[in-house]
Amino acid sequence: MSRTRRNPARSAAAGVLVLVVAVLLPLTLAARWADDTVADTDGYVAVADEVVADPAVQAALADQLTTQVVGQVPATGVATVDTGVRGIVEGAVQQAVASDTFASVWSQANRTAHSTVLALLQGETSRVTLDDSGQVVLELGAVADAVTARIVESGLVSADAIPTFDTSVPLFQSSALDDARTGYEALTLVATWAPWVALAVLVLALALAYSRGLVLIWVGVLSAVGTGLLMAALGLLSERATLAVTSPSVSPALVGSITDVFTESAQHALRTGLVVSGALVVVGVVVLVVEKTVRSHRA
Template sequence: MSSPNEPSVPEPPRPGSAAREANGAARGSPAGRIVQSTVSAIVLVLTCILVPVSVLTVWVHDVVLDTDRYVATMAPLAKNEAVQDAAVHRATEAVAVRVDARAVTDDVADWLESQGLPPRAADAVRGLAPQVDSAIDGAVTKVATRFVESDQFADVWTGANRVGHAAVVHALTGQGRGAVGVSDGTITLNIGTLVEQIKEALVNAGLSPASKIPEVDKQMVLFHSEELGKIRNAARLLDVLGIWLPVFTVLLGAGGVLLARHRRRALAWTALGAAFACLVVAIGLVVGRRYYLDHLPAQVQSPAAAAAIFDTIVRFLRVSLRTTIALGVVVALGAYLIGPGRLPQAVRAGSDRTADSAAVWADRHRIRTGRAGTWVETNRRWVTLGAMLVVVLVFALWNHPTVLTILLLVLILLGLLALIALFAASGRVNGGRETGTGAGAAADRPTGPPPPGG
């Protein structure tokens, strides 16, 4: 036993304690916290920027570069009135039945003069040339309109788009051949098949000169932009990134949230930031559409058809942007409702009270969950997390989700959470009955008058 005057011997440090203290000091130091917060903020801002870029990537891969989806996207345009009018106009120009009405009327007038027709009457016959031309043009337009409004045109339109899809893909890499061509920033659809069908219909209708129309290779403009070169470069980049960019964006965002000191708050702000970024892109798409339609070149004969084609091609992109905005708002709202604020606490407390009341009512009517309810009550946090992960997995595997998809999954998640709350409340009731306390004991107490002599 040492005397009070002897110096005390320091206790040797425990193994590993020094390293733990050093790591804790490093994590708790102001400089470490600043670095961690800065890195997290940078990563989350980058995530918000990459979210709309990922949406563009999915659009390029699933619409522009997928033949079946591209054809399905373009198919309804065959019934669009503006596109039909443009097709009639372009096909009529392509057919271009060139009956020399002046020569025909001159020959008829000369023959009639040789048969004794007065010169004034012969001149009147020669003056019929414009009416003959107009009658021929009217016949061509009528036949073309009848064909374009039929199911045959829908088949021709769909077939041309399917055959030409490879050329659209090549168009975005700087090349283009076949039914769809690219030249000087213009993407066109070859309507030669349509012209041949109209020629045949004209011959069958009795307009025999139509059989002498030479082979034509006429184009219908689908899209024109002086910035097509830049669009090609962007599409090529998105093609290289492929489907991995969305996965990378999700992982990047998850890493940024895990690095954040306040993870729930970081998740909410990241979700709102991604939604805002998609909103900016959606607004830019509206502005770009207006600018494009206000600056249509002479190659585009029908502004209405150009608007219909533009809207059809970007329809999936618009839906995806709206879906992402809705998802961001839902995630931010969910992150808020699990927080410590007064309103979230009041909502959760009210839900638990409702579940408890329902469980007590069920117990009085001998509706009980038994051990399942007790297990859910004991492992409620993990069960809730599992339900949320299942819903997230379903959303991730959903093929092209929409805003309605998100609403449906939210309703399903709310139903699962309500079911978990009911099972947990039933477990509490069962536990209270076994211990003779709480709501379970109250549920077992008789509600009628006491027996005589009690």
């Protein structure tokens, strides 16, 4: 029995579609993660809760707040007293940041801040509350309460000499978020439509291809490569992207620690792409074996 003549144009079209699917699969996963984190308050708060549970973040946050609070305590001019006050502030901040109460305050503060971020990204500035510098901030009043109580207990500084501490932590400049609005709109579009486009293109590639098994294998292999490259690029670019929207008043150590947690969360989502890619390769091999068996019987 003569072998079926293959149309080179049809094979080329199937190959192009395979490449398109391989690009869309990791892009879809990244867009879905970003959309679930950026556009969904519960998703963002869930990652923020992971952030504050990280010891490196707690240490960097405690250092940031200690420096901030100590700068607001009036100096007594007595070195031993001022050193003692700093030690008390540092201990109180560290204890507060590691407490369950702080975790609850952090979660609620991030939920409130996210509403502001989302409103800025969506252009709904009428429901935005910013500080005097035009920044989105986390209000962490529980730290101020803990520090005030510890200083009063120490007796080193009189209660009426202790100021009302500002323990807000700046997150983003509103102008940076205004600039990010176009990217947010594109992200929402990709997250909504990319999965359906990828599925439609895959179906079309399977319909055009002479071997559906090879299509699935190549999609799996190339999408795994694309996912790996995207994970590597994310590790290189995430810190730069975070610094672009983070206030300079936040310590680099805190920014770096938060970036690491968010990056790990994104890469965990992308690992799903590696699993899907592997499954496609396995299914492709099975289909390829079946195809060859069918052809041998026909011959």
